[in-house]
Amino acid sequence: MKRFGGDFWSGLALGALGAYIVLEASGWEYLGPDGPGPGFFPLWYGIAMAGLSLWLIVSSVLRAQPEAVDWSGARRALVTWVALALAVAAFKLVGFLAAFTALAFFLVAMMYRRPPAKAAVVALCITAGFYVVFPLALGVKLP
Amino acid sequence: MDVLSGLIQGFAVALQPVNLLWCFLGVLLGTVVGVMPGLGPPATIAMLLPLTFLMSPAAAMIMLAGIYYGAKYGGSTTAILLNVPGESASVVTCLDGYQMARKGRAGPALGIAAIASFIAGTVGVLGLMLVAPPLARMALAFSSPEYFGLMALGLAMVVLLAGRSMVKALLAMLLGLWIAGIGTDLFSTTDRFTFGQLELLSGVDFIVVAIGVFALGEVLACMEPRTEAQALPVPRGLRNLLPTMQDLKDSRFAFANGSILGFLIGVLPGAGSTIASFISYGVEKAVSRRPEHFGKGAVEGVAAPEAANNSETGGALVPMLTLGIPGSSTTAILLAALVLWGFKPGPLFIPENPALFWGLVASMYVGNLMLLVLNLPLVPAFAQVLRTPAYILYPVIIGISIVGVYSASGSMLDLFLLAGFGLLGYLMRKLDYPAAPLILGLVLGGAMERALRQSLMMSEGSLSILVTRPISAVMLSLALLILLIPLFGKLNAWRLRALE
């Protein structure tokens, strides 16, 4: 069993998106009484997308060696991303200030391995800085 | 009208102390607004409108225009330092500007951006002053088929922005086209790809994608190494923080190319500064003797888009002042301001209000000089930002991205999209998909579809309209030529060598 690389999987994902676009676009009017309809343009780039991703998939399968992508650090990046997504979800519940402080604390303490006390100070300072610059000085609303 | 006497009259207006003060206030505010991602000139000008009723129209116009071109100077700062595009036209500046910063050349990058902005800003005003009325007439020759040609030419730049794989660059561009298509169809009110979300009816805001893919993608990628990444090197000493003579020499063609292209594209009401910066970057790379440096911190790669971005301002004022036709949201609100002040913008505006027009022109010379003086000393200060340790810098970038997006739209959904595009940006980086074509497709997609469909409405469905009109035919052939470059064996070898 051959292992497939990133090209294969991303090609598959984009191919699926291309197929979805073509499917949706074919449901809309292609040419109307006053000119091309809403389905006109998407149909064509959908087809192009499906075609190009097929090319990508085929060429990746034909290649002997899957291209080397270093995934060793990806776990840390994904953890960061999950923390960010959770913080954004929390904005509505606890407000920007609390959620963002928590996010900053997490990043400094867990990702950069600083002592919790230092991380707390850094997180509070950053959030306070945002509060002073944006809502107070510039009148920009925070989430 | 006699240009010289007009200009003397203009400087008499612009150099009045009170007008100088408003001009300074305008460019200062503009710089601040430009540095802040999300908060753009249209919103700022709209916010300040009530205040302008206490001022003379000349002073008000001078200040508001100052915000407009001042913001263009500020936009490059976060792009170069943090990979956060402050406004749409700064996306291109990220490509080489951020790479320069990573190599410890943030100072020269910021400096060259300020100098390019100054030169191009001045060229833009010169153009506005000398050729405005005839050029505005010529711009009217552009209609949908010509805009389609221009957009196609812009999209063809994908070839020059591609990394190792042309297929991946094209796929990234198509993804951009798809994102541009999300929302209500302009012509038929059909909802497309909205997944039942009411907020998606208005489409995905460009700034969300740009900040997500560029800034957050970069932050995520920088989180990878377990050992802490070293803070970016910032050389000490003022000498190392400003562009060298060699930098200026390398950029001289970029200054000229960006200034002229930016002005010409700015005059077209349907184009805009983003496409101007993309095209001038592409031209710069195509004619460069060392295209292999682009994307890796080439100083010309900062100079060309920044120049284009700034001279576009002068260009965009041409149709607004000579015909009363605004080409961008900022000029639209400037036009609205003129109406609220009791003026009648239109073809007779300049002949009937010479003092206002020439005062504005003269103030733009003064304002550009002020901006240069204001921005160059800030370069060393801004460059120090990069000394910040990573564990503080990255949370701050995340925060700026969130606040920037939220201040632009006030929508929670946009924040989720921002997080999503951050992940997309990270994955694209890992899988070697270039990000710039995605942005290119996104920026041009909407305008391109519109222009194509309008063209076909004009021709009753016949595609021949695109090639029977000379201007669009020329542009489409150019686009085709650029797209075919990789097919020519010799040129292809050159391209591959360039990438090694």
Add this chain to the structure above:
Amino acid sequence: MSNKLLLAAVLALGAAPVLGQEFTPTRPVEVVVHTGPGGGSDVLARAVALMIEKEKLLPVRMQVANKTGGGGAVAAAYLAEKKGESHTIGFLTGVWLTNPLTSEKANVTLKDLTPIARLVLEPAVIAVKADAPYKTLADFVNAAKQNPGQLKQSGGSITSRDNVVRQQIQQVSGARWAYISFPGGAERIAALLGGHVNMMVIEPAEAGEHIRAGNMRVLAQVTESRLAAFPNVPTLKEAGFNVTPVPQVRGVVAPPGIPRENVAYWEGVFRKLSQTESWKKFLADNQFEDGFQGATDLVKFYDEFSNQMRGILKEAGIKVVR
């Protein structure tokens, strides 16, 4: 920093004497518009805010919030979400009525919001380029009949008044010409002046300058009676086309579920505004018609307008979902 100073200055200006009423706003009022800065509703809202400030009709400042997208659907949904909120109002246009007729997603209609007042009716004129061969609207329609589909008109989206006027004239005359949508008013004018289209429906104030400069000619006005600025231009009926002119309407709504006295308060503010000299000058400058109606009349207008539009859209072959 200077931004904050300016803000403070604006705030100080807004501090006007408090009116003796049961309800008075205590904090800045949010004014929701569906266009971006510089668009029609946005400019009107900002002009109204200035006039209200100048005439001291409100004790607080008005802040314009741009909720663009979906042809007004996003702004309407935002107002609906603000149920019971007494410090938010919105500026409506005819699009808020026509859009829900054709878009299923736009599920907040004006019926779901609290009507306050109708403010203006914007007339329109039919213009061609000055060097065009058509001297009258009949010339244009006859030329369209002889060359079916060859003549073109530039306009907004298909539910906009521009297209409604086209559909009406096509129906009574049997002629047909192409319609090309441009999202911005500027592009429509550019297309006409550049000779890419032959005709457009344009607001009189916008056309005025181009007529004065000799770039445009007006063939007819989309009004019941002649406008003061165009005494020699026939109305549609006078030009021989028996259609009911559709006005572009602009008015004020509030979120659902606000107390009766609040409605009365806002209606009062705008009634007073409509009687001021600044307002009359504003209408004259822009060649708008005073279309003031109170809340009760506005509801009746909703129905009349929606029914008229429904009929026109159906006949034009556009899918009507409500």
